[in-house]
Amino acid sequence: MDTGDLTATPEPPYYAVVFTSRLGADDEGYDAAADRMFELVQTTPGFLGADAARGADRVGITVAYFRDEPSIRAWRDEPEHAATRARGRAHWYDAFEVRVAKVERAYGFRRA
Amino acid sequence: MDTGDLTATPEPPYYAVVFTSRLGADDEGYDAAADRMFELVQTTPGFLGADAARGADRVGITVAYFRDEPSIRAWRDEPEHAATRARGRAHWYDAFEVRVAKVERAYGFRRA
Numbered sequence: 001m002d003t004g005d006l007t008a009t010p011e012p013p014y015y016a017v018v019f020t021s022r023l024g025a026d027d028e029g030y031d032a033a034a035d036r037m038f039e040l041v042q043t044t045p046g047f048l049g050a051d052a053a054r055g056a057d058r059v060g061i062t063v064a065y066f067r068d069e070p071s072i073r074a075w076r077d078e079p080e081h082a083a084t085r086a087r088g089r090a091h092w093y094d095a096f097e098v099r100v101a102k103v104e105r106a107y108g109f110r111r112a
Numbered sequence: 113m114d115t116g117d118l119t120a121t122p123e124p125p126y127y128a129v130v131f132t133s134r135l136g137a138d139d140e141g142y143d144a145a146a147d148r149m150f151e152l153v154q155t156t157p158g159f160l161g162a163d164a165a166r167g168a169d170r171v172g173i174t175v176a177y178f179r180d181e182p183s184i185r186a187w188r189d190e191p192e193h194a195a196t197r198a199r200g201r202a203h204w205y206d207a208f209e210v211r212v213a214k215v216e217r218a219y220g221f222r223r224a
Contacts, residue, residue, distance in 0.1 A: 006132050006171065006207050016213050018128060018175055020118050020163045024223065051132045053165040053173045059118065061165045061173040063130055089221060095118050097220040101128050101213035108209040109201055111136065 007049030007065065012103045014048055015066045017075075021088075021096035023058040030092045033084050040080060046071025065103070072100060119161030119177065124215045126160055127178045129187075133200075133208035135170040142204045145196050152192060158183025177215070184212060 023030065034052075041047050046067035054060030066072045075081060088096070135142065146164075153159050158179035166172030178184045187193060200208070 006134060006209055009209075009211075012211075016128070016130060016211060018130065018215075020175070022118055051171065051173055053167040053171050055165045055167065059163065059165050061163055061175060063132070063173060063175075093221065093223070095220070095222045097118055097121075097218060099121075099124075099128060099215045099218040101215040103130075103211045103213040106209060106211040108207070109205065110207045111205070 006108075007051050009048050009065050009103075009106065012106055014103050015068065015072055016101045016103050017064045017066065017072060018099040018101060019062045019064070019096065020099075021060050021062075022094045023054070023060065023092055024094040026091050028091075029087070033087065037081060037084055040078065041075060044071060044075045044078065047075065118220075119163050121160050121177050121215075121218065124218055126215050127180065127184055128213045128215050129176045129178065129184060130211040130213060131174045131176070131208065132211075133172050133174075134206045135166070135172065135204055136206040138203050140203075141199070145199065149193060149196055152190065153187060156183060156187045156190065159187065 038050065038052075041050065041064060044066075048065035048067060050062060050064040052060065052062040064075075066075070150162065150164075153162065153176060156178075160177035160179060162174060162176040164172065164174040176187075178187070
């Protein structure tokens with residue numbers, strides 16, 4: 001997630017899970033867990049890619065793309081992911097929002 | 113967008129415009145233009161809120177929420193916004209992606 005590249009996705013329709021969060025003061029273990037979750041999500045059938053950014057104000061956005069609803073549910077129910085979500089609620093996040101959205105159209109630009 | 117707060121949105125359905133970008137070396141004027149666009153979008157009927165983050169790798173994500181497709185089109189067609197998009201392609205961005213998605217469900221968490 002730190003390569004500076006934007007993820008490439010297939011033609012819509014597909015799904016986006018938009019995760020916005022604000023980290024609190026107790027972020028011990030957060031970075032390692034985030035790296036591990038990014039590694040783990042790649043093994044989810046139907047995972048298409050993800051982008052992530054977090055600024056100096058500790059607000060972060062991760063957008064993960066999935067082929068369909070069953071692949072979103074498979075990621076939600078993945079046991080290590082569920083355990084990490086519980087750590088997030090207990091320790092790391094002051095606030096978060098999860099939005100599941102169906103991508104209807106997309107376009108992009110790459111400098112030549 | 114630098115308050116560290118997450119935007120609050122009404123119950124779905126509504127729309128999310130996910131804008132991912134990578135800034136290039138020529139970012140003169142970018143910060144002022146981004147602030148101005150955030151100010152301007154608030155005047156768009158049907159605009160519901162936005163979150164934004166950009167990390168040290170220069171990858172940024174802005175997610176803007178709109179009530180419906182007409183409000184997305186109104187923002188797209190706003191003249192000052194269109195002119196700023198042209199500056200972005202010409203100068204600021206190495207790459208970007210725009211994805212328009214219909215939010216189907218959402219949930220959140222706030223630390224007590």
